[in-house]
Amino acid sequence: MSISHSTVSSDSLTSRIAKKSLLSKVCSVQDTLKFFQDGQSLGWSGFTPVGYPKEVPVALADYVERTGKKMKFDLFIGASVGAETEDRWAKLKMINRRWPYQTGKNIAHGINTGEIDMGDLHLCNFASNLLFGFFTKNKGGKLDIGIIEVTEILEDGGLVLAGSVGVAEEICQIADKLIIEVNTTIPSYKGLHDIVRDEKPPFRRPYLISRVDDRIGTIHIPVDSDKIVAIVESKKSDKGRALSDPDxxxxxxxxxxxxxxxxxxxxxxxxxxxxxxxxxxxxxxxxxxxxxxxxxxxxxxxxxxxxxxxxxxxxxxxxxxxxxxxxxxxxxxxxxxxxxxxxxxxxxxxxxxxxxxxxxxxxxxxxxxxxxxxxxxxxxxxxxxxxxxxxxxxxxxxxxxxxxxxxxxxxxxxxxxxxxxxxxxxxxxxxxxxxxxxxxxxxxxxxxxxxxxxxxxxxxxxxxxxxxxxxxxxxxxxxxxxxxxxxxxxxxxxxxxxxxxxxxxxxxxxxxxxxxxxxxxxxxx
Amino acid sequence: MSISHSTVSSDSLTSRIAKKSLLSKVCSVQDTLKFFQDGQSLGWSGFTPVGYPKEVPVALADYVERTGKKMKFDLFIGASVGAETEDRWAKLKMINRRWPYQTGKNIAHGINTGEIDMGDLHLCNFASNLLFGFFTKNKGGKLDIGIIEVTEILEDGGLVLAGSVGVAEEICQIADKLIIEVNTTIPSYKGLHDIVRDEKPPFRRPYLISRVDDRIGTIHIPVDSDKIVAIVESKKSDKGRALSDPDxxxxxxxxxxxxxxxxxxxxxxxxxxxxxxxxxxxxxxxxxxxxxxxxxxxxxxxxxxxxxxxxxxxxxxxxxxxxxxxxxxxxxxxxxxxxxxxxxxxxxxxxxxxxxxxxxxxxxxxxxxxxxxxxxxxxxxxxxxxxxxxxxxxxxxxxxxxxxxxxxxxxxxxxxxxxxxxxxxxxxxxxxxxxxxxxxxxxxxxxxxxxxxxxxxxxxxxxxxxxxxxxxxxxxxxxxxxxxxxxxxxxxxxxxxxxxxxxxxxxxxxxxxxxxxxxxxxxxx
The missing domain is CATH 3.40.1080.20 (Acetyl-CoA hydrolase/transferase C-terminal domain)
Structure with missing residues (x-):
């Protein structure tokens, strides 16, 4: 299938994609729905609701709500994401398994009534175990699709993330397909991240960080561009948490x-x-x-x-x-x-x-x-x-x-x-x-x-x-x-x-x- | 007080002490008893009963048994040591506090009847917290005496340990006084150990070990010889555990x-x-x-x-x-x-x-x-x-x-x-x-x-x-x-x-x- 990117890519989006060959992957959010099937394992970027994909999850929820189709996913995300995504998915019974941390009334209800199979793990171990394939042993340790929010794609295809890192790097390693949401409502965060590729033992090496400001990685996630099946523009903002004033x-x-x-x-x-x-x-x-x-x-x-x-x-x-x-x-x-x-x-x-x-x-x-x-x-x-x-x-x-x-x-x-x-x-x-x-x-x-x-x-x-x-x-x-x-x-x-x-x-x-x-x-x- | 080392040092002992000025510290086991007082905090080498001091603890137990004198100590050892030492001490009511692991009928009885104040901690954290002074806050984080079993003392005063390392290095750092037992019943274990000095944050650095056989330290514990108040020869063997054949x-x-x-x-x-x-x-x-x-x-x-x-x-x-x-x-x-x-x-x-x-x-x-x-x-x-x-x-x-x-x-x-x-x-x-x-x-x-x-x-x-x-x-x-x-x-x-x-x-x-x-x-x- 070929998509004319001119109909879906704005100037704001084009300016965020330095690797020009990737412009052919730009499509509308609706065009991404075909990649999803009941029973898939998904990985999202995002952490305590920042830097998570919003366009695709919301469109998929709309689709399920509209059509009444059964679509249930295993959802692996670094931590919680916005209620308009995972909590709505829970309400629409779109979540089968969820690891390792979540927020929302509907998702908590689903977990505590046995509808959603939640697993809870130390967040560092979660990242490693995801990479090791321990959650998806029946799929050779892979995820079907990763959805990653970014603020820029570099000339070599490297992904500059948004306001969180979480397990985005691990997802890019183990997902069969990647869908990228480029958020153009916020500036490029190029230079804000220090991405370290995690290796599996016996190939791990010391992390040479001895001060909080030491940097040992790259400013982007290096990815295999061939994995990227779609790039969409995101105009949605994170639903950040407001905290009350200290009492x-x-x-x-x-x-x-x-x-x-x-x-x-x-x-x-x-x-x-x-x-x-x-x-x-x-x-x-x-x-x-x-x-x-x-x-x-x-x-x-x-x-x-x-x-x-x-x-x-x-x-x-x-x-x-x-x-x-x-x-x-x-x-x-x-x-x-x-x-x-x-x-x-x-x-x-x-x-x-x-x-x-x-x-x-x-x-x-x-x-x-x-x-x-x-x-x-x-x-x-x-x-x-x-x-x-x-x-x-x-x-x-x-x-x-x-x-x-x-x-x-x-x-x-x-x-x-x-x-x-x-x-x-x-x-x-x-x-x-x-x-x-x-x-x-x-x-x-x-x-x-x-x-x-x-x-x-x-x-x-x-x-x-x-x-x-x-x-x-x-x-x-x-x-x-x-x-x-x-x-x-x-x-x-x-x-x-x-x-x-x-x-x-x-x-x-x-x-x-x-x-x-x-x-x-x-x-x- | 001066001791003539000729009366207590054997050839076997002398050959194990390359730093000749330390020969003046050689004394009899009985001569070490004067360093001990009720209420002191002691650190011993040793781990799952190997490499622990035997001569001095047994002599001290004999002394308490003979005289009926009240002598109670806070005892910090990497793990368990032989029953003839800590368990006998427990029987003689010589233990006030014990961290972080022990073996023996009498010591377990003392702990479970409230006579011995035992604390239990992850062994790695125990080593760090001992160094940080968390167990002896009222003594400025110090130990009064460390007793270390070694198999050789090098020319620079460095200690070559016996069959275990445990927290011997940390004890050498924080003890005010050191008593050394040189065990001449076993060969020198020179080259068997890889000793890494633990630093307190913010001065810790990466441990550059990526394979089980990587070495990053020294073969001995470097110590300040001025801390050594006594050196005795040990002719006692570890009371190692025999395990039954697999059933x-x-x-x-x-x-x-x-x-x-x-x-x-x-x-x-x-x-x-x-x-x-x-x-x-x-x-x-x-x-x-x-x-x-x-x-x-x-x-x-x-x-x-x-x-x-x-x-x-x-x-x-x-x-x-x-x-x-x-x-x-x-x-x-x-x-x-x-x-x-x-x-x-x-x-x-x-x-x-x-x-x-x-x-x-x-x-x-x-x-x-x-x-x-x-x-x-x-x-x-x-x-x-x-x-x-x-x-x-x-x-x-x-x-x-x-x-x-x-x-x-x-x-x-x-x-x-x-x-x-x-x-x-x-x-x-x-x-x-x-x-x-x-x-x-x-x-x-x-x-x-x-x-x-x-x-x-x-x-x-x-x-x-x-x-x-x-x-x-x-x-x-x-x-x-x-x-x-x-x-x-x-x-x-x-x-x-x-x-x-x-x-x-x-x-x-x-x-x-x-x-x-x-x-x-x-x-x-």
Whole structure:
């Protein structure tokens, strides 16, 4: 089939495609629909909804909605993408499998009712396992189609990505066919990325990154142009997340963390400009970075997964030296702000594949200080990041364990309690035993709530329990938790099995009470 | 105080000390006792009982036993050491804190009755955190005394270690005083080690190891001779562990693993000589290596933590190319065998610090295939390696998660059931939910029992559960586990919370039944 590209290519698009022979691949979005079939495995670019394909997924959803045709796909994307794509696909029952992280009401519903087969994995391992072919063993380890959003195609056919990298490089390696969306609503991001091709063992070599601003790759993804079956222009913008302004609680947590940093610097365990910081997704993380922008530490570096809006404040304060991430997870307002000072910001930012940003090798070497928010933590220092009540999936593990497992100091921050409809402190975030473990007691160094900070380094389980209950639990729950610890210790001492005391037959009693009475407050164990 | 070294130094000792000025530090074991005080923090060389100091710890134990004096220490050692040292110390109540792994009846008793304050940590992180001073924050991050077993002291004062490296290098960095035991019962192991000095961030650099036999360090630990306060001759041998001969069950597990390797090679997911293997501690691991020695794979490499006896068979078979480890964890018979062909074996072995052998950087890069034995695993793929019944400490986590978390393919192997006094299959090793999580569902790829193998790669939780129950559980427990999965799925689907179904209020019912009736077989949930 031949398409006259003159009918679908604009000047804005043509100017973004330096390899002129590729102009013959330019087509309309509708012309790409023929490549899709029920049962295919797809890989998309994108990460925490930035840099994902929008034109083709939306057109395909429109098509399925219009025709009622059954089209179900296995969807592999670095992390979450915009609701208008994956969440709408979920609503239209277009998703069979989804790895490894998602956001949206419909997709969460599909996962928790057994319609969508979701798998959850550390984001760095996800990238590798995708490349190794572990998800598509029945297809020789290949993907049928990769859809990649770019901002420019270079003379050699190399792809200059948009606002995220994620697993775009791995997808280009293993996809049989590639469809490229060239987004002309944003400038070319040429020079913003550092793309490293991941090799399979035994051919992996050291990543020679010893500073957050070291570059070891290319500014583009080198691809085999013969794989490209279609190029479309995208006029759609990312649906970036707006975060609320930091509230008093988040700011109290941030203050506790900044006080801790000061103490560590004073003790000589961190340099005066700290060590490279990782800051997770969400409001508390945003508040911590906001606190740093107003704080006393200067010449700070960031080695993280996503850059949220307050990171721009941090740059503007003059205190942030350089930031490395895999995604510009900015709100729509943040994107505008980023573009308005593009030359300035882009000199201080490097976007890398998630297998690099989240790689144990660099996180350990750089001595990253990692901060993430869990669903709940327990008194011995385990954390649940994914499953409410131990069974209901929210979004996924993300990169939390990539960082916390390998950090110089790993920090979990959360409120000490959350409200229910019946009780403003109906849920304690500090429990005897988390209902699901994503991070073990061996991985976490510091727990922070608005109540205070527990430094677990060098403490045995029973001492950790006291430190966490005393410093981090909400006052409403301290007596309940202390009573549990006391009873469990006596019970296990009698059995000479009290390294980490528990009453297994009662340990989830508070969860049961929450289900039945809308609060975790119980009268007795 | 001055000691005449002529009275305590033998020819055999003198010939091992090339830096002649250090001969003035040679003294009797009794003369070292004055350096010790109640409340000190000590670091010892040694790992899974090889290369640990024996003369000084035994003399100190004798002294405490004789005098009844209270002397309690915080003890930091790479892993376990011989029972005549740490376990005897535990019996004599000489241990206050112990990190991060131990073996022995008395020490386990002390830990589980609250007398000894044990902390458990990934062995790689233990090495780093020791260096960072996280365990001894109240002492400025220092150790009072380090006791290191060596086989030779070089002209520049550098220490040539014995049969293990562990955290000896870190101890030499942070100890205020060093006591050296020169073991003259074994030959000098000069050239067997590759010592890399660990730096604190931000001064860490890439480890340029891309093959198991790459060397990037020195053959000795460079030390400040002024720290050395005493040198004693050691005439005591390591109390190496003897393993039983592989039984039918271990061999069946090993067969299942070898079949899996063959399948992976056929599918093109592993090269014909496999990828570097890690094999844990214990009888099953020993059987797997024994199976490889008799098997079809040649030119195999090993990147592991400890080398057990069958590794010598593997070398002798001509099929093992090179082995890297942190300890020669051989039985006494194995040590004899090692010495009898020392020149030959030592060319094919490199002993490294545990922060290198267990480092995520190399394990990921090399694509290590890791194999370890847990206490129990659950149907969703979590594993418990440390706490029986969720509360009683056995030995510790060891390096299991260093490997499993970062491997190319991470394998857990165990029997499907274990006997109790009342029931030959009274304990199922496949449970609905492990009582303690050391390895999460995000870390494990393959579960193997004598029943079969479950390949979890790319599977969502409910599919993993079926795969594990069907392929790995003991037939006595399959109906019980399936019934649980069925009931839990229905219960959670009704709540629209069924990503990973559980009945939290009943989930440990089998554990309760084991306590009360000596078997995990229950009639109903």
């Amino acid at each position: 008093a609680l988040s700011e109290k947590i941030a203050d506790n963390i900044l006080d801790f940093f000061e103490m560590e610097v004073k003790a000589g365990r961190m340099p005066r400009n700290l060590l490279p910081l990782q800051s997770g997704v969400g409001n508390i993380a945003n508040a911590v970075v906001g606190g740093l922008a107003k704080g006393k530490f200067t010449n700070v570096d960031v080695w993280t997964e996503v850059l949220q809006d307050t990171m721009l404040d941090f740059f503007d304060s003059g205190k942030l030296n350089f930031a490395s991430a895999t995604s510009l997870s900015l709100s729509e307002k943040g994107v505008e702000r980023f573009h308005s000072k593009f030359q300035e910001y882009s000199k201080k930012i490097c976007l890398r594949p998630q297998q690099i940003t989240n790689n144990a090798e660099m996180i350990r070497r750089l001595g990253v200080v990692g901060m993430n928010t869990p669903v709940e933590i327990d008194m011995y220092g385990h954390a649940n990041s994914t499953l409410v009540g131990g069974t209901r999936m929210i979004n996924g593990l993300g990169g939390s364990n990539d960082f916390l497992r390998n950090c110089y100091i790993s920090i979990m921050h959360c409120p000490s309690s959350r409200p229910t409809k019946k009780d403003p402190t109906g849920i304690t975030c500090v429990v005897p035993k988390v209902t699901h473990v994503d991070h073990t007691e061996h991985d976490l160094d510091v727990i922070v709530t608005e109540q205070g900070l527990a430094d677990l380094r060098g403490l045995s389980p029973k001492k950790r329990a006291l430190e966490i209950i005393n410093n981090c639990a909400h006052p409403d729950y301290k007596p309940i938790l202390k009573d549990y610890l006391h009873q469990a210790t006596n019970y296990c001492l009698a059995k000479k099995a009290a390294h980490e005391p528990h009453l297994l037959q009662k340990v989830y009693k508070m969860v049961d009470n929450l289900d039945k009475n809308g609060t975790m407050k119980i009268d007795k164990w | 039918a069950l271990s061999e069946k597990i090993a067969d299942n693993i070898l079949d899996f390797f063959e399948m992976e090679v056929k599918a093109g997911r592993m090269p014909r000589n496999l990828l570097p293997l890690q094999s844990g501690v214990g009888n099953i691991a020993n059987a797997v290596v024994g199976g490889l020695a008799k098997g079809k794979f040649t030119n195999v490499d090993v990147w592991t933590e400890v080398l057990q006896d069958t590794m010598l068979d593997f070398f002798d078979s001509g099929k093992l190319n090179f082995a890297s480890a942190t300890s020669l964890s051989l039985s006494e018979k194995g040590v004899e065998r090692f010495h009898s062909k020392f020149q030959e074996y030592s060319k094919k072995i490199c002993l490294r610090p545990q922060q290198i052998t267990n480092n995520a950087e190399m394990i990921r890069r090399l694509g290590v295939v890791g194999m370890n034995t847990p206490v129990e695993i659950d149907m969703y793929g979590h594993a418990n390696s440390t706490l029986v019944g969720g509360t009683r400490m056995i030995n510790g986590l060891g390096g299991s998660n260093d490997f499993l978390r970062n491997c190319y393919i991470s394998i857990m192997h165990c029997p499907s059931s274990r006997p109790t006094k009342k029931d030959p299959t009274g304990i199922t090793c496949v449970v609905p939910k492990v009582t303690h999580v050391d390895h999460t569902e995000h870390d494990l790829d393959v579960i193997v029992t004598e029943q079969g193998l479950a390949d979890l790669r790319g599977l969502s939780p409910k599919k993993r559960a079926l795969e594990i129950i069907n392929n790995c559980a003991h037939p006595d427990y399959k109906p019980i586990l399936k019934d649980y999965l069925h009931q839990a799925t229905n219960y959670c689907l009704a709540k629209k919370a069924a990503h990973e179904p559980h009945l939290l209020q009943k989930v440990y019912k089998m554990v309760d039944n084991l306590d009360k009736n000596g078997t995990m077989k229950i009639d109903k949930w």
